[in-house]
Amino acid sequence: MDSQIGCNFTLFSFYGIICVGDIMKIAIDKDTIDKIIPDENIEYIYLFDDEKLEDLLSKDMHCLHYKKCDYVDINASKYKIDCIKKANTNENDWYKLPNIIEYKYAIIVPNYNNNHGEYNGKTFLRNCIESILNQTYKNFELIIVDDMSTDNSIETILEYEQKDKRIHLINNRRKRYNGGSRNVGIDYALDNFDFDYFAFLDSDDWWKDNNVLELINNRLYGKDMALLGLELIDKRGVYMTKYHEYNNYKDFFLSDNKVWCTAWARIIKKEKIVYFCEDTLMEDRVWSYRQADMIDDLDKVVNIKRVCYTWNRTNSTNSVSLVRNYYWDASAWCHIGHQLQLIGQLRHKEMAPILKDRIRTCIGKCNKGIYQQY
DSSP: OOOOOTTTOEEESSSSSOTTTTTTTEEEEETTTTGGOOOTTTTEEEEEOOOOHHHTTTTEEEEEEEEGOEEEEEEEESSOOOOEEEEOOOSSTTTTTOOOOOOOOEEEEEEEEEEEOOBBOHHHHHHHHHHTTTOOOOOOEEEEEEOOOOHHHHHHHHHHHHHOOOHHHHHHHHOOOHHHHHHHHHHHHHOOOSSSSEEOTTTTOOOTTHHHHHHHHHHHHHHHHHEEEEEEEEEEEOOOEOHHHHHHHHHHHHSOOOOOOOOOOOOGGGGGGGOOOOOOHHHHHHHHHHHHHTOGGGEEEEEEEEEEEEETTTOTTTTGGGGOOHHHHHHHHHHHHHHHHHHHHHHSGGGGHHHHHHHHHHHHHHHOOOOOOO
């Protein structure tokens, strides 16, 4: 439920704000409430911390605890929340949004034998490709890197490539796994396209709906990174929703603590991209640390708390679902080595003790033979 300007009731919300249609959402507080300009196209959200209930009731407007506010268009309050524009009340027309920039995206999809399964009458690979091609926002190039598939993936990708010039198929000449295949796609994009941001999908997953890329583009406004909410489908077909929840740089750095570590949960500015670890099944986590280390200011990260991505866990053939074997064990030790290397490369040196503690835990798990995706 959302309040409407002029209605005589107070709404207390505990689930964040959902932006709908063309209504501009502006966060205010007790210091900026006198700056309100009545407008049917604006909804003012009154943010509070420890104000008394009777004071809030007197506002006759949408009141929301600042910790429950996931996003507004303009933040004219003192609280730190995700927004397109942080308002300076001393400026003229501070309530006006900046012009939306039509960014171009290089979308990279590694694939290995995912032209199988069934979802909505199509294979996993077809669902992935079509979820991209059917986006309402069309300014992108799609790079599919096939990692020596032995099924009919190549034929399917070529079918789409012949119909859409934005699709570019690259065939690996040696096994590169997900990390190496993404690196191939990164190099291809940097060498061949003029674009602004990287996006990633796995070939057995898909974007939630046709408006995802438009939503992302409307929220970036020059940010270094966007984090995407996800919907998980498990082997029983049960859905689970996950968002990123971080309060400080430690949370942001330590992936899978309050920030999901996967590549497909991030949109990354071209100038900030880092390469993935190769020759391991655990390519995402250290990469996510390096990506976090590239961010100078958390204000340059926009956390989109909407379901943008469908993580398909019904696929029984992907690498994470395979029976743990010698390659999994080797990947675990390789992952520890990559973390050790990262310590000496950190720009944010304050993260070194945290990373060292994590390495000790990883070594202990490996020695006991119980290492999973920690």
